[in-house]
Amino acid sequence: MNKWDEKAKNYARYSSCKNSFEADILKSIKEFDVDFTDRSVIDVGCGTGVYTLHIAQIATEVLALDYSKNMLEILREDAKKLGIKNIKTDHGTWSDFDLNTRFDIAICTMSPAVKSVAEIEKFDTCANQKIYLGWAGTRDCTILDELFTAHKEIYSPPNGAKRVIKWLKSREIKYKEKGFEELKLRERTYSEALENYDWHLRVRGVKPNQKIIKNTIEKFCNSEKKVVEQTINKMKLLVW
């Protein structure tokens, strides 16, 4: 099974909350003079649509592309609940996507879809305004760090923003940037935690040792038998 299909059922979903992390990002995008009103938009690696569903409420139409069918199913389910009808979905990878039109705005948030030089170049050419939100090299997670060490591996946080900045500089393209830090507290049931940490190890090519996972997560169980994780994430928003 596609690793993101496995993740979909526990992945964050659209929230109308004005104090959410997504609301902060959308506010900063607006401050960088990007206005989705009446624009055509492509959301590359859209996931469950945590940004797509906000954008679609003011844009003319949004093409939501993702290579996880389960993520797209959740997106369509939430769009239906919200009565949003201007989203088209495309199931496939960004590199395979047949780009035969130019969009007003392209957005890619927290997705490895735009990673290689070819994928960044395609993203750059697909729209007039581009928005990229990516990891900026910090994901201090109480449990992941300990878990990887216990598996005699080093957990290295992703740094997608660095790659895109390097490319922008190499092409002498001017861009605006803003750093974000997010403190995330998550509670999972024991079985959700087992599934989640097993996934994190596997996607980074580490063979999960169930005994080590159990020993590690037990240390983070609260009195209600929930596994409590604290993470500090650093991300960078790039607009050009």
Ligand SMILES: C[S@@+](CC[C@H](N)C(=O)[O-])C[C@H]1O[C@@H](n2cnc3c(N)ncnc32)[C@H](O)[C@@H]1O
């Ligand atoms: C961490 S999620 C981010 C989802 C959403 N953009 C957000 O900010 O919540 C990463 C998403 O990128 C998608 N993805 C990963 N590689 C991809 C690729 N090569 N082409 C298209 N989608 C991809 C995954 O399926 C997943 O839904």
